[in-house]
Amino acid sequence: MDLKVLCCIVMLILMSGGKQITGQLREKDRTDSTEEDVTVLTRCYDEYGCFSIGEPFLSVYRPINLYPSDPRDIDVHFFLMTRRNIGQLQKLSFKDNSTFVSSTFNPSNPVKIIIHGYLEHGNEDWIQDMVRELLTHDDYNVISVDWAKGGVPPYTQAVANARMVGAIVGKFLQYMEDNLRVSPSDVHIIGHSLGAHAAGYTGERVPGLGRITGLDPAEPYFQYTDPKVRLDPSDAQFIDVIHTDGDSIISGGFGMMQSSGHVDFYPNGGRRQPGCNNNVVSSVQQEGDLYYGIRRFVGCNHIRAYEFFSESINTDCPFFGYKCNSFANFTAGVCTDGCGDGSFCAPMGFKADKWQRFKKAQPVKMYLITGNVRPFCQYHYNIKIKMENSEENRKIGPQRGVILAKLTGRRGQTSVMRTSREPQEFNSGTTYEFLMSSSELGSLLRIDIEWRPVSPFFNFNFNTFNRPNDVTRPLRNMFIPVRSRLQIQSFEVKNLESGNVFVFCGQPADLAYAEQVKTFFKSSGNCTS
Ligand SMILES: *[C@@H]1O[C@H](CO)[C@@H](O)[C@H](O)[C@H]1NC(C)=O
Numbered sequence: 085m086d087l088k089v090l091c092c093i094v095m096l097i098l099m100s101g102g103k104q105i106t107g108q109l110r111e112k113d114r115t116d117s118t119e120e121d122v123t124v125l126t127r128c129y130d131e132y133g134c135f136s137i138g139e140p141f142l143s144v145y146r147p148i149n150l151y152p153s154d155p156r157d158i159d160v161h162f163f164l165m166t167r168r169n170i171g172q173l174q175k176l177s178f179k180d181n182s183t184f185v186s187s188t189f190n191p192s193n194p195v196k197i198i199i200h201g202y203l204e205h206g207n208e209d210w211i212q213d214m215v216r217e218l219l220t221h222d223d224y225n226v227i228s229v230d231w232a233k234g235g236v237p238p239y240t241q242a243v244a245n246a247r248m249v250g251a252i253v254g255k256f257l258q259y260m261e262d263n264l265r266v267s268p269s270d271v272h273i274i275g276h277s278l279g280a281h282a283a284g285y286t287g288e289r290v291p292g293l294g295r296i297t298g299l300d301p302a303e304p305y306f307q308y309t310d311p312k313v314r315l316d317p318s319d320a321q322f323i324d325v326i327h328t329d330g331d332s333i334i335s336g337g338f339g340m341m342q343s344s345g346h347v348d349f350y351p352n353g354g355r356r357q358p359g360c361n362n363n364v365v366s367s368v369q370q371e372g373d374l375y376y377g378i379r380r381f382v383g384c385n386h387i388r389a390y391e392f393f394s395e396s397i398n399t400d401c402p403f404f405g406y407k408c409n410s411f412a413n414f415t416a417g418v419c420t421d422g423c424g425d426g427s428f429c430a431p432m433g434f435k436a437d438k439w440q441r442f443k444k445a446q447p448v449k450m451y452l453i454t455g456n457v458r459p460f461c462q463y464h465y466n467i468k469i470k471m472e473n474s475e476e477n478r479k480i481g482p483q484r485g486v487i488l489a490k491l492t493g494r495r496g497q498t499s500v501m502r503t504s505r506e507p508q509e510f511n512s513g514t515t516y517e518f519l520m521s522s523s524e525l526g527s528l529l530r531i532d533i534e535w536r537p538v539s540p541f542f543n544f545n546f547n548t549f550n551r552p553n554d555v556t557r558p559l560r561n562m563f564i565p566v567r568s569r570l571q572i573q574s575f576e577v578k579n580l581e582s583g584n585v586f587v588f589c590g591q592p593a594d595l596a597y598a599e600q601v602k603t604f605f606k607s608s609g610n611c612t613s
């Protein structure tokens with residue numbers, strides 16, 4: 085059996101695991117005398133208040149519902165890191181004022197709080213990476229919330245414990261406000277997976293919380309539940325979310341597709357990420373470690389969310405997402421107005437709050453393409469292909485195939501990209517669009533293209549760009565329909581990030597034949613034939 089499938093089955097068993105209990109649904113908490121007539125499905129924990137497992141927590145999207153564990157068992161710890169103690173964790177406790185006094189906590193600096201997810205702890209490598217990036221950016225009070233003892237199987241219990249974690253972090257914020265005059269509006273919580281929903285619970289208890297960043301919020305038992313149950317736009321003044329693993333849980337996705345912030349980013353469509361289809365051996369080689377390798381193999385899409393966020397903190401690359409009605413339409417070049425007045429694009433990750441002035445109650449979805457390795461951030465180039473409108477072309481009729489294209493600029497060159505995954509029809513006099521992404525190319529100089537027609541006899545899995553000396557070409561050429569050729573009038577390329585537009589003209593008589601690379605050079609004016 086496929087290891088990934090096996091892992092998923094193990095996860096599902098853990099999630100629906102052992103202890104839970106229809107019995108508990110009926111259980112009445114006898115330890116709390118004040119609750120007698122109010123609720124049957126409520127349990128209270130002193131200062132953290134009462135937790136109901138009735139509606140809205142009980143629903144078809146969450147058929148199994150547990151009470152959070154006792155706070156003493158979840159054993160939440162707060163670890164402080166500032167520029168003065170990086171690499172050396174300082175434990176803070178809101179029950180012991182001296183922990184703040186003897187720490188490097190500086191109440192005049194903003195607070196960044198990181199909350200991990202299921203099966204993790206507060207000093208994971210990715211948290212250390214993120215802390216280093218944050219402190220490179222500015223001298224924050226970065227606090228990692230460790231709830232490792234509560235984030236263990238069964239998953240249903242960890243889901244319930246996230247509520248308690250949210251309540252405890254809420255107490256922590258309240259303490260900072262009362263004793264250190266740290267306003268909740270200066271606090272930014274960054275939560276991954278279950279940690280994203282925990283941050284939502286904190287926001288529900290702390291009015292005026294500044295910002296929550298949800299990094300691939302967990303799907304199982306959260307997607308489509310009531311807003312009280314999951315991260316939603318009412319939980320903070322500003323909420324930005326990155327979705328990277330939105331495939332359904334059955335196909336191995338742990339993150340949710342449902343939007344849950346003021347602005348939701350769906351890099352590469354949000355379901356799965358490029359570079360994440362490695363097999364387990366290359367995952368282990370990449371990590372250099374068996375445990376991390378297997379984790380990368382199982383959770384590669386899910387962990388991209390924090391990799392994107394960490395990269396976004398100090399990069400010059402804009403990491404823009406663009407407003408669109410779907411990823412398919414975005415890559416087809418439908419939403420290529422760029423940033424417009426600024427409301428049509430937003431920087432994904434750390435700088436997403438720049439977009440805050442455009443926020444509305446309804447979430448806005450933003451799409452972008454990333455690379456498959458670090459650095460992930462790329463630039464987007466929208467390409468308009470204008471077909472020549474000539475008598476001759478109309479006689480030949482529509483052509484089916486794909487155009488391969490390569491852009492060259494002063495700073496670099498793209499790899500060879502296709503106009504579409506499947507062959508499409510090109511008609512004379514018509515304009516077609518598609519989207520390419522790459523590292524920054526600088527001022528564009530030329531575009532090289534190759535026409536790849538559909539052949540009834542032969543499926544071309546080669547391209548001339550990569551195989552200039554391919555000896556099978558004469559043979560394969562015998563199978564190309566004789567009349568298959570394209571007459572392209574011009575290319576117009578727009579860099580969505582900068583808004584700059586470049587025009588490339590062909591010679592009027594030039595045709596693009598199959599398996600020949602043809603070059604269009606930059607032109608200052610309109611192309612005329
Ligand atoms: C905690 O310490 C701060 C100063 O560091 C002080 O202002 C505050 O009153 C103290 N709070 C308690 C409960 O002792």
Ligand SMILES: *[C@@H]1O[C@H](CO)[C@@H](O)[C@H](O)[C@H]1NC(C)=O
Pocket residue numbers: 409410412413418
């Ligand atoms: C693409 O956009 C068009 C409108 O421009 C819309 O009618 C269509 O439903 C969109 N497709 C998807 C898959 O969202």
